[in-house]
Amino acid sequence: MICMNGKSKKVAMLFTLGLLLILVFYPNRINRYINRQIRIYNTMPNNELDGILFQKVNLDKTIKGQFTSLVIGPDHKLYASEINGQILRFNIQPTGELQLEHTFKPYGDLSKFTIGLAFDPISSSDSLIIWTSNSETDSDWVKFSNSSMNQDKIDWAGSITRLQLSSETDEVLRNEIIIKGLPRFGPNQENFANSIVFDENGKLYFSQGANTGMGWCDCEKKQKPFQEASLSATILILDTNKLPNELPLDVKTKDGGGNYDPYQNNSPLKIYATGVRNAYDLVWHSNGQLYTTINGSGGNENTPTSNPKSPYYVPPLSSINYKGPKNIRAIIGAQPDQNDFMVRVEQGGYYGHPNPLRAEYVLNRGDIDVENFEYNGIEADTNFRGFSYDFGPHVAPTGIIEYKSKVFNGKLQNCILVTRMQYNDIIILRPGGSKKDIVQDYLGSDMGLVLDGGPLDLIENPINGNIYVSGFNNLTITLFKPIRKENFKILSSTNEEFNKRLKTGKTIFQQNCQTCHGREGQGAIAPNLINDKEAKGKENLKFIIKNGSANGAMPAWKNKLSNDEIIEVSNYVLSLKQ
Template sequence: MKDNKATSVHHPDYAQRGTQSCRRSSRWLRLGVVLLLLAVGVSAAVWAKGRGYKTAMLRVIFPESPVYLSKPTVVAVRPADMTGGVPPDAFIAADVRLPNKGKVIDRKTLENGVMLLKGNAREKVPALVNTSGGGDAIVLRPLKPLELNALYTFEVLPALKDTGGASFEQHSTTFSTAAGTVYSEFPAAAVKVEQPLSAGNWYTGLAFGPDERLYASTIAGQVVRFDVAADGSLSAPKVITTVLAANQGPRIMTGLTFDPAATRDNPIIYVAHGTFPFDRMPEGDNVRSKAGTPHGMSKKVIPDWSGKISRLSGPNLENYQDIVVGLPRARHDHTTGQISFGPDGAMYFAQASNTAMGEADHEWGYRPERLLTACVMRLDMKRLSSLPLNSQTAGAEVNYDPFADGAPLTIVATGTRNCYDLLFHSNGRFYATLNGSARGGNTPAGGPSDVRRFDQAAAGGYDGPTVPGLKEVGTQNDYLLRLESGGYYGHPNPLRAEFVMNGGNPTAAIDACEVAEYPVGVVPDRNYRFPSFDFGKNLSPCGMTEYRGQAFPALRGKVLVVRFSGGKDIIALTPGDDGDIRHFVTNLDGFTHFHDPVDLCVSPATGYIYVAEHTGRKITLLRPTEQNRSASAIQQDVIPPGRNGPASILPMVSTPRE
């Protein structure tokens, strides 16, 4: 027995056969288990048909498969179905429902998934289609004005998908254009001059330096410097990568501004930047392959508290110094806004919200608001005892307190959801462009508590009624704000005991800036300030400037704003004596049909206008035409919202043109 046992154990042939037999048995066992589970799953799915259990089961078994994902849908379109009399310069916007957690509209599918068709022949209308920064809305802008008295069909097809691969449910609406429209002449018109040497970058901001050169920021943290010829043409581009080098990779830079003390020989700029959004990288950008992923982080992780303001100096801006670190960073494109220096010499900037409407939601990664989100701040650099200032207000070794005596970084105004740009106007007013939320956000519930208010020292704690929270609220309007110290401008933040979005819903009538989802009787926050101008929905006002040049005399003193999304143009706003906007002009020759304009600036030497076209990946020069006159301008007087009920557009005095 002893020899037989030894033979059976150690003989190579027997050992190999035994091992193979065990492996075969193990494989058959695993296969049997899989088949059994599959049979149980199929049986359960068949039994669950019609009961809603099948999708839930598939979600558990295949959590990342598009098989189980719910279909995103279109819930509203502007203009609405069967609308007549639509103006020829209209754009189409669609609110969507995105049911799959963390999934937003896949930008790469917009071109084939959204279209506008003309007439019964269904002729496709050339158009630009984009989504919002959060990927939660659809905007289609025709490349040319629509024909008068014509029928159009707007379609969303299953070719449109979310980022999980789920196809949209097909949706179709029709509308007809007006038989005529009202135009007027206006003494300003431009010719667009392409600047080929600017091509290839996703620009985010523009500024002229004291050396009479044009400086442009990019989405990946580069600064591009151009020489400017007498005719306005750009040449000799120099790409400055100081921010990338200092941060070991790309950073999303929203803009740049020059220090008031900067000179031709001593250029000093300040830039606002945050963690680069690797999960939202535009197609074709040449930075990802070169720079890699900073700090070894996951491409889908955007850490909070990663915002910065930094100073670049030296002949080629080669010197880098962080001034403020630890600023909040939203999951999507909400970051620190563009920087402006005030007449008091202090630095001002807006920090965007972390959420759509004040309460965390799945589209924005359930990241809550912070004490310094959705607000405009003032930095007194004379109070900085050391650099950099860590502004992180929670979770730090020492949390920053903006309310402390002598604090260098303080809050000026709150409720500013996403203000891309700030402007100190020569009329003494302080303006901000504000982007309202797309549909689907949540607002916080709240009431009396011990949470410190922004105005606590002057007015005490929150003394208003209990405010109900809302879910999946509709799209909010975009505004121009006239900022006042201590003002609240409509975006809730529970950490400051600010709960009511915009104007609430105080009466059963149509109230200014109301949120109709609130029950009647919800009054605005005690610090609420009405906006200076109502752009409407889905326009996305971004960069702005006061025109002070000589090339377009009729625009002097007007606030020029680029409208990134629905407008894709420049609107000229005229402030009244009180600082609120009382008149606007659009449809000027050469001022329309840009490719997602995000910023603009004016040459101090010539008065020519430069426009940064973000997804167009170029800078366009606007020079006056020989006549400098537009025959088809659209201009109207307006009453700002809240001054006499909702915002009003007064009748134009002109004649229709067929």
């Protein structure tokens, strides 16, 4: 029995009282901390995805470039847009490898910052019509020595361009700017008109990035009092049937000195959804839903106010009739960093990034997501539609596709695959339920879907299930081929280095783990590791070994094993599951 003196009892009582006060008055902070520290993935629940593996294939070293979008055309060739505006066409070999066929230069020797790339639904193998999103300016991402940027174009330099490419040569047969005057500004010149997708009716959608961190002036030197525009932080929809005969269509809005009104019934370009801070990519799923990812803002940014008497107040557009609360205060230096999310985009919905011009004042879910006292009791905007999936902070989800191949007996079919730039991997999400939100998630790293180099975009060849991923940092495209699990084990057994590390992991296991978990991981006084769902997934397993189990039954080993030893024993435990 442990005896405590009077001073120790007083300290313990004060500690307990402090903890109770935190739990009562700051439950949101506690929940946020726990969720950020412990990410438990439902990796392979009930063995649903057991047997799924991909083999990484490093393609020819001549395939080099900062590729921002990948698509497979109606001619069954792979097209890759480079960040400087060039488009590369590759023949897909029977092995899945790529062979460069043509390089298209729509802007000649000039560079235009390019992200989006999508084929028009009316395209065919001999009529290749492709749309791109681009900008006249460079950014913090990349600097061009041959950009046509000039000062009066910086703020409204975003464009949507329609091209027709030759099916036989590298000639660009047609080059039209369809839309110009998209907002393109902010402290870092880093958020743009992003990826493009068409729906089944031929309407074009793209995400337009935000111009601020949290909706109001980032207040950096020489910055304007506010920086959001009417069209920023949105999903925009273009009805090409309403385009005027004279192009390009200038969509610079009144807040920028233009005349375009996206709220008019006959406007070709309209706002489909708002509050989408910076969605790199989006996909129309076969379930009829539009999904996109949101990169959350860093902390210490500023939010707007709905109080007309505040010196920070920015009045909404005259066409906006705001009837909401006027007690939403501005925050200078909002905390913490916001998480990254996936949303199921509904027309007319709001998704958390404020814009005072549209009378959208509340950041994300209000008090749930913001620690500052100004948001105490503040609820989400009445039009906030919620998040479908929470990636956690600083994940940088970028490319997104629906996996359509029937390989692996269709186990991955209709799952959503998302590249996570900061984790150098792909995460697999399954939509379902009455709302068709994300109901299950799986770590792609367990299936071999991991690479170095900052994965940015991806595309699937639905014929064979091959996945191609562009690496922004490693300047290439990586191929992932579906393989049978038993074949993977044979390949591994011939790898001398792999076997050596596996043997090391086995030794560590025998010396430290088998007393509790059994000689072959089958379980003894501790759980069976072969079938233990909680321990599945390399990152999750490493976390548990390092920090101990959540219920305290297993101790932490971070002070007894080195990081390399933890990795090697994790690999050995995962090999038992094969």
